[in-house]
Amino acid sequence: MKKNMSSTDRIIRVIIAAVLIGLFFANVVVGTLGIILLVLAGVFLLTSTVSFCPLYTLFGISTCPAPERK
Structure with missing residues (x-):
């Protein structure tokens, strides 16, 4: 499994997940x-976590920075 997510992408996903979990446990979103959320x-x-x-693979997207070539 080749990594296809940058650290910025990972941080954004963690923040969104925290917000969704917070909304669920604050009973803002129920049922x-x-x-689903x-x-x-x-x-x-x-x-x-696994980057x-x-x-992204299905659509051919990768947010990982390209490796530097020497």
Whole structure:
């Protein structure tokens, strides 16, 4: 599994996940939508931990900086 996420992308995903989790536990978002957003937050945390997003692979996107060539 080749990394395809930059550190900026990972930080943004962690922040979004934290907001979604906060909304769920503050009872702002409840019911089925709350569960869906909680699962989405989990996916964001997982993908940011491993620096790999399967959707990026499907669309040919990579936010990783290109390696320097010498």
